[in-house]
Amino acid sequence: MNKPTINPGPVRGPADHEVRDQIVSAATEHFRLYGYEKTTVSDLAKAIGFSKAYIYKFFESKQAIGELICANCLRQIETDIRAAVDSADHAPEKLRRMFKAIVESSMQLFSEDRRLYDIAASAATGQWQAVRDYELRIQQLLQEVLRLGREADDFERKTPLDETANAIYLVMRPYLNPLLLQYSLGATDDAPAQLSSLVLRSLSR
Known part of the structure; x- marks a missing residue:
C-alpha cells in the first residue's frame, strides 16, 4: 500500500x-x-x-495549531487502519480488518483523549483541511483494497469502482468522521463484523 x-x-x-x-x-x-x-x-x-x-x-492562527494537532491524531488512526489492512493477504479479510480498525482506533481516541477528540470534532464541523485530507486517503485505501479484490476475482466487477467505493465509504463514515462517531457509540461492539459481512455479501460475484 x-x-x-x-x-x-x-x-x-x-x-x-x-x-x-x-x-x-x-x-x-x-x-x-x-x-x-x-x-x-x-x-x-x-x-x-x-x-x-x-x-x-x-x-x-489558533486553528492552524489545532489543525496540526488534529492531523497528528488522525494520522495515528490512519496508521492503525493501514497496518490492519496490510496484515491480511486477501482482499475480503483486508476489508474486514479495515472496518474493525476504523472502529477500534476511532473509539480509542474518543475514550482515552476526549479533549483532543473534541478538536477533531471541531475540525470535522469546520471541514478543516486535515479532516478532508484524512477522509480522502481512507477512500483511496478502500479503492486499493477493492481493486485487489477484483484482480483476484474475489469481488464483482460490474459496478464502477468509484461507485462501489463511495457506497462502502458511506457505510464506514459514521465511524470515521469525528463528528458523527459520537452518535454511533451504541453500535461499536457489533458494527465492524456486521457491516463488513453485509458489504462483502454485496461484493460477491
Whole structure:
C-alpha cells in the first residue's frame, strides 16, 4: 500500500524549527486540560514564555495549531487502519480488518483523549483541511483494497469502482468522521463484523 502524504495545515517558518514543536506541545497540553475552544493564543504564549506576535511567525492562527494537532491524531488512526489492512493477504479479510480498525482506533481516541477528540470534532464541523485530507486517503485505501479484490476475482466487477467505493465509504463514515462517531457509540461492539459481512455479501460475484 502506498504511504500517505500528510498536509499538516497552514504553518510558517522552517518546517523543522524547534519553536514550532514547543508551541504544538504547549497547545496540546492546554487543549487537553481546558479544551480547544477555551484556549487562546495568549494562553499559549504565556505558557511558553513567548509573545503572541512570535507565535504568529510560525502559525497564522489558533486553528492552524489545532489543525496540526488534529492531523497528528488522525494520522495515528490512519496508521492503525493501514497496518490492519496490510496484515491480511486477501482482499475480503483486508476489508474486514479495515472496518474493525476504523472502529477500534476511532473509539480509542474518543475514550482515552476526549479533549483532543473534541478538536477533531471541531475540525470535522469546520471541514478543516486535515479532516478532508484524512477522509480522502481512507477512500483511496478502500479503492486499493477493492481493486485487489477484483484482480483476484474475489469481488464483482460490474459496478464502477468509484461507485462501489463511495457506497462502502458511506457505510464506514459514521465511524470515521469525528463528528458523527459520537452518535454511533451504541453500535461499536457489533458494527465492524456486521457491516463488513453485509458489504462483502454485496461484493460477491
